[in-house]
Amino acid sequence: NVSVKSLYQSQTHDQEVEISLTGWLKTLRSSKKISFLELNDGSFLKNVQVIALKNLENYDEITKMPINTTVKVTGHVVDTPDAKQPFEVKATSVTVEGQSDSDYPLQKKSHSFEYLRSIAHLRPRTNTFYSVFKIRSLASFAIHQFFQEHNFVYVNTPIITSSDTEGAGEMFRVTTLDMNNLPKNDQGKVDDSEDFFKKPASLTVSGQLNGEAFALAFQNIYTFGPAFRAENSHTARHASEFWMVEPEMAFADLDANIEVAEAMLKYVVNYLLDHAKEELEFLNENIDETLLERLKTTSEEPFARVTYTAAIDLLQQADADFKYPVSWGIDLQTEHERYLSEKVFNRPVFVTDYPKDLKAFYMRANEDGKTVAAVDMLVPGIGELIGGSQREERYDVLEEKIKDFGLDSTEYEWYLELRKYGETMHSGFGVGFERLLMYVTGMENIRDVIPFPRTPGNAEF
Numbered sequence: 087n088v089s090v091k092s093l094y095q096s097q098t099h100d101q102e103v104e105i106s107l108t109g110w111l112k113t114l115r116s117s118k119k120i121s122f123l124e125l126n127d128g129s130f131l132k133n134v135q136v137i138a139l140k141n142l143e144n145y146d147e148i149t150k151m152p153i154n155t156t157v158k159v160t161g162h163v164v165d166t167p168d169a170k171q172p173f174e175v176k177a178t179s180v181t182v183e184g185q186s187d188s189d190y191p192l193q194k195k196s197h198s199f200e201y202l203r204s205i206a207h208l209r210p211r212t213n214t215f216y217s218v219f220k221i222r223s224l225a226s227f228a229i230h231q232f233f234q235e236h237n238f239v240y241v242n243t244p245i246i247t248s249s250d251t252e253g254a255g256e257m258f259r260v261t262t263l264d265m266n267n268l269p270k271n272d273q274g275k276v277d278d279s280e281d282f283f284k285k286p287a288s289l290t291v292s293g294q295l296n297g298e299a300f301a302l303a304f305q306n307i308y309t310f311g312p313a314f315r316a317e318n319s320h321t322a323r324h325a326s327e328f329w330m331v332e333p334e335m336a337f338a339d340l341d342a343n344i345e346v347a348e349a350m351l352k353y354v355v356n357y358l359l360d361h362a363k364e365e366l367e368f369l370n371e372n373i374d375e376t377l378l379e380r381l382k383t384t385s386e387e388p389f390a391r392v393t394y395t396a397a398i399d400l401l402q403q404a405d406a407d408f409k410y411p412v413s414w415g416i417d418l419q420t421e422h423e424r425y426l427s428e429k430v431f432n433r434p435v436f437v438t439d440y441p442k443d444l445k446a447f448y449m450r451a452n453e454d455g456k457t458v459a460a461v462d463m464l465v466p467g468i469g470e471l472i473g474g475s476q477r478e479e480r481y482d483v484l485e486e487k488i489k490d491f492g493l494d495s496t497e498y499e500w501y502l503e504l505r506k507y508g509e510t511m512h513s514g515f516g517v518g519f520e521r522l523l524m525y526v527t528g529m530e531n532i533r534d535v536i537p538f539p540r541t542p543g544n545a546e547f
């Protein structure tokens with residue numbers, strides 16, 4: 087068997103050679119004498135056109151094949167330089183390998199994304215989702231390649247954890263306790279010693295704290311794994327289960343952190359421009375006509391940079407009708423983030439030095455006493471794509487912060503020890519992998535870049 091991809095990759099084809107290929111029937115046009123079949127075998131976005139003539143012994147059967155029948159074709163590849171497709175296959179035999187029902191839901195007409203979500207098990211068979219999930223795979227590889235080429239060590243941080251890194255209390259509990267019959271202690275509280283881990287455990291919201299431990303041994307590390315957040319946000323950019331990339335670098339300040347973030351996004355974009363040409367062109371034509379232009383800008387132009395305080399000024403001067411009023415101290419809303427990246431800068435922008443009350447306990451306090459060395463990368467069409475910071479490396483300051491945030495200090499003893507044994511400047515950031523995919527595919531809903539999305543009220547498939 088040859089693959090459709092290999093047929094597209096060879097410049098010319100030898101008509102004398104007989105080839106076979108197996109694929110799924112995507113379209114069929116038949117007349118009494120001739121049938122045109124388009125087959126896709128999954129190796130490539132594009133289909134191969136097969137010509138079947140009436141002299142084939144099962145010609146009648148061929149003309150009646152329902153869409154998505156599994157078909158094996160033997161024949162000869164003929165170059166057709168003047169036609170829309172560069173070549174076609176003249177069949178010497180067409181065998182039905184597996185029937186499809188005639189009520190196959192993905193007939194040629196296009197469907198709404200909402201409907202396609204209800205058939206998430208079938209939607210990878212559409213051109214759009216084929217492209218999206220091919221890009222998901224390639225982007226994942228590019229991220230590993232970027233960090234590996236720069237000598238970052240890949241660390242697998244735990245999925246089950248007892249620390250709430252972001253301190254937002256949005257954790258999914260993991261427990262072996264019987265919820266209908268919870269064991270209680272003398273004070274009437276749930277007796278955690280009866281639980282599997284003998285203490286409350288949850289699914290991780292971020293691997294950062296564990297990542298820091300490894301950065302302080304390997305210098306540069308990254309994690310790439312699932313994160314879980316029980317935030318009840320019904321938006322197009324929040325999922326309950328998503329993937330996060332978290333590099334962490336010793337001896338790096340906020341500027342170095344920003345440089346790595348920019349280089350990483352540019353690397354991934356360039357990798358996709360080189361390796362996902364057909365998919366990006368398809369998406370540019372059918373989903374978002376600004377996609378290729380945006381990727382080009384991302385690849386070629388330096389990203390913008392502004393402090394939170396300057397960003398607030400820009401937003402206050404903006405000629406825009408924000409739903410959420412702007413003043414120093416507010417958390418930037420998606421509308422503000424998009425205004426900055428789309429209207430003010432029209433490219434990715436780093437916003438730095440946020441008010442300390444808006445950000446997590448581990449961020450390094452700035453000299454002004456009001457802000458922390460935080461950075462978010464905001465991008466057009468999405469808003470926040472990356473969140474990161476320089477970490478608080480000073481033992482006393484960090485210990486105080488943990489108290490101020492009302493965190494259980496016994497849970498953070500090991501984290502404080504990272505400062506006790508070698509106080510080291512370090513920084514890192516977290517990339518929402520699905521948001522990155524929205525940026526590089528033009529898809530507008532996070533549910534459409536995750537193979538089987540998990541969002542509030544939805545754990546189907």
Ligand code: 4AD
Pocket residue numbers: 251252291292293294315317323324325326328330332333470471472473474475514515516517518519520521532
């Ligand atoms: O800004 P966040 O919460 O930062 C952290 O978790 C840090 N520990 C990262 C670090 O410094 N190592 O999350 C990082 C990114 C966000 O910018 C966003 O892109 C994505 O993760 N993200 C989500 N993506 C999808 N659904 C959600 N519910 C998300 N929450 C965060």
Ligand code: MG
Pocket residue numbers: 470472473
């Ligand atoms: Mg954030």
